[in-house]
Amino acid sequence: MNAHAATRSGRLRARRAATGSVREGAARAGLVARGVIYLLVGALALRIAFGDGGHQADRSGALEEISTKSFGAVLLWALGAGLVGMALWRLSEALFGAAGREGRTARTRLLSAVRCVFYAFVAYSVLSFAAGAGGTASSDQQSRDVTARALEWPGGQWIVGAAGAGAVVVGVWIAARAVLRRYREQLKLGEMSRHVRRAVDTTGVAGGVACGLVFGAAGAFAVRAAVDYEPDRAKGVDDTLRSFAETPLGPWLLACVAAGLVLFGVFSCAMARWQRV
Template identity: 30%
Template sequence: MVDKSEKVVWLARIGFATRGVVYVLLGYLALTTAKYQTVDDGAGDAFAMMAEVPVGWAVLYIAAAGLLGYALYRFSAALFDIERKGTGAKGLAHRAGYFASAVVHTGMAWTAAKFAGGARHAGEDQSARWAESALGYSLGSTALGIVGIALIIAAALQARNAVTADFMKHVSSRAPQATCWIGRAGHAARSVVFAVIGWSLLRSAWFERSSEVLSLGGAINDLRGTGWTFTLVAAGLLLFGVFSIILARYRTIPDPSPDRSFR
């Protein structure tokens, strides 16, 4: 009989695969969209493409479940330290990055579920709407600032991974030979996007304006006009998708149950 923790591990693997498909589609859209057009909503655009395939609603519900499982896995890594990062400054930085990743993928799961339920479009400015709701509370700007800082920390860690390839410590030796270089390119591109989104959240918190917040698609659009930088980031996002699909099979995933993670 499969216990709850094992179910979360399998959902995390589905989440890696789903994340991979989303980033492949996102990179493809960014590379093929005309220079002066935009990627409307990042992951939302990818989910809209999924909705067009036969029984797309079922695919999207599986995607939503997988992304939620992945988010729970990242929340477990942040709160219960299942990745064994510790409580030192470096460990806490990693855990802050995991928390930011969990928040991002929870939002992606919500968007996928909305499309699965029949939504034609999740909205171009969903991130701004969430930020506007947060700013309506007394500590909303502080919360946005914390998430922004977490995303910038995550961006720094992604950049570090691009240089050191530390992510390979969690990848089986049976993975394809090119996995390391695909992962490096993907992490480098993702670090740029995370930094742009994190900075937008900090601006939103400082000026208390939800319009400052950029979604994943908005961050990509913000890089348009940078020439080869934009092209390299878009190609890197596509490669990060390929890397994530490889991880779905070859990533070593710790038991997410907090009472077992320290055995």
């Protein structure tokens, strides 16, 4: 009986170790894939800021950019596989809890479930593109189409307005967490040198603020579309980024935000190395 219990206990430990390894690999691959997308979107936005406006500074533009490179098809499949890993990692967090002292709370599990759905959608779009299903629609066109359909529903204005307000709140939340360096709770700080921590803080704060600003601005445009009952006022990532160049600060503000997105891509890759999973 004792031998049987010991064997069963050994199998459970082996299964947990294997599951943990798979989860960690999926998480780190997903973080790298996310970082690559942000790096490319930020780089495309920088080109727009400096006068080259012939590219879409969003996920579809990033995929088009990858497809033109040597081994582009291989890179697209790798990117899609990484995003599948990200979705599976978030699913495991929703089901079994995440790392950290609040990893098993209902709020954390719900947030992980939302992230799982989001990254599953992104992974599907990337893999569809890699499989040759045609170019993905720009984020601007998708935003206008979704807004137009939603406005036709009963209470559509309220739904679109609430979604836009929610995006604004998410943007503020992302930026605030970055400024407060809440991401440090998820990092293996003890394994990082002082210089590495400083570099990660630079990319994390600047990148998080830039991402929050883009989310918040896109949400504000959605609220305006709901109030005016005009779906064309809704903007995706590309149009939202371009709108920064229309402010009194001009292209310099767009350049700063674009640089922030590049830094967030670097930060995501750093998280792939140092985050506790």
